[in-house]
Amino acid sequence: MPGNALQTRHDARMKALLHELRLMLIALQFLTRVPVPAWVGFEPAWLQACMRYFPLVGALVGLAGALVLAASAFWWPPMVAVILSMAFTVWLTGGFHEDGLADTCDGLGGAVSRERALTIMKDSRIGSYGALGLILLLLLKAAVLASLATPLFNELDSAESSHVRQVLLAWTMMAMIWCHAASRLVPVCLTRVLRYAGDLDHAKAKPLAMQVPWSNVMAAVLITGLLAAVMVFWWGFTAWPVGTLLSALVRSTLLMALGATVCARWFHKRLGGFTGDTLGASQQITEVMGLLAWLAVVHPVP
Numbered sequence: 001m002p003g004n005a006l007q008t009r010h011d012a013r014m015k016a017l018l019h020e021l022r023l024m025l026i027a028l029q030f031l032t033r034v035p036v037p038a039w040v041g042f043e044p045a046w047l048q049a050c051m052r053y054f055p056l057v058g059a060l061v062g063l064a065g066a067l068v069l070a071a072s073a074f075w076w077p078p079m080v081a082v083i084l085s086m087a088f089t090v091w092l093t094g095g096f097h098e099d100g101l102a103d104t105c106d107g108l109g110g111a112v113s114r115e116r117a118l119t120i121m122k123d124s125r126i127g128s129y130g131a132l133g134l135i136l137l138l139l140l141k142a143a144v145l146a147s148l149a150t151p152l153f154n155e156l157d158s159a160e161s162s163h164v165r166q167v168l169l170a171w172t173m174m175a176m177i178w179c180h181a182a183s184r185l186v187p188v189c190l191t192r193v194l195r196y197a198g199d200l201d202h203a204k205a206k207p208l209a210m211q212v213p214w215s216n217v218m219a220a221v222l223i224t225g226l227l228a229a230v231m232v233f234w235w236g237f238t239a240w241p242v243g244t245l246l247s248a249l250v251r252s253t254l255l256m257a258l259g260a261t262v263c264a265r266w267f268h269k270r271l272g273g274f275t276g277d278t279l280g281a282s283q284q285i286t287e288v289m290g291l292l293a294w295l296a297v298v299h300p301v302p
Contacts (some may be wrong), residue, residue: 027057031057051220065086085176097284098138100281103120103126103280118197182253182286187280191212195274231245263278263282
């Protein structure tokens with residue numbers, strides 16, 4: 001019956017779309033504090049499948065931070081607005097990735113064996129290497145974002161200095177959205193190219209410790225590319241310089257790819273693979289590298 005066949009295909013498509021929405025919400029719940037409806041449910045296999053939506057969740061986190069930055073910039077100087085924005089994103093994510101960075105610095109900061117490094121990384125207490133690594137990276141991130149949002153002296157010579165501040169604020173917001181999104185693609189890729197270095201039987205999130213299928217990686221790459229396309233389209237639609245945005249996107253992506261490669265080699269050499277902590281560290285490291293590249297485009301050295 002043609003009518004029944006059409007209804008069956010329609011039901012199958014709706015079921016597939018509902019499943020993808022469920023996976024996106026699980027990714028949101030995993031990476032942030034945002035609660036999800038009870039109907040979403042949970043199955044262990046979905047935790048690995050939802051990784052394709054990590055970049056999208058990153059974009060939402062970056063957008064939330066960017067909105068806090070924009071609101072704060074009406075009342076306070078750029079550095080204060082940046083710190084408030086960073087504090088909000090850390091709260092929103094529960095310091096999920098920052099905790100991984102600190103543990104990774106503790107475990108890999110000293111010249112210890114692989115087994116000792118893994119033991120140190122399991123310790124919930126923060127050590128000297130972890131504290132220093134976390135403080136320095138957060139300071140660098142704050143400095144880069146504040147520099148992005150602050151006009152240079154020659155820009156302040158303009159009679160439209162207030163307009164310059166608004167333009168730079170928009171560029172900073174775009175940088176946050178993109179770097180939060182693209183840096184969350186890095187852990188997805190690392191779980192494909194590296195094996196799990198810890199004890200698989202005692203992994204906190206066992207599905208994430210297993211090798212991710214290429215289909216999930218490609219889906220995550222596609223979503224990241226679509227996010228970039230939306231940014232370019234919106235930038236052009238609002239009559240902003242698309243060429244500059246493309247340059248910023250390309251340079252930040254290349255530098256983040258370099259950072260991901262360095263992280264992969266570092267984790268493989270020291271641990272023989274990845275752990276949950278090193279995935280968080282890779283996100284934080286590549287996010288800052290992407291912001292540095294963005295800053296070089298928006299505020300090039302004379």
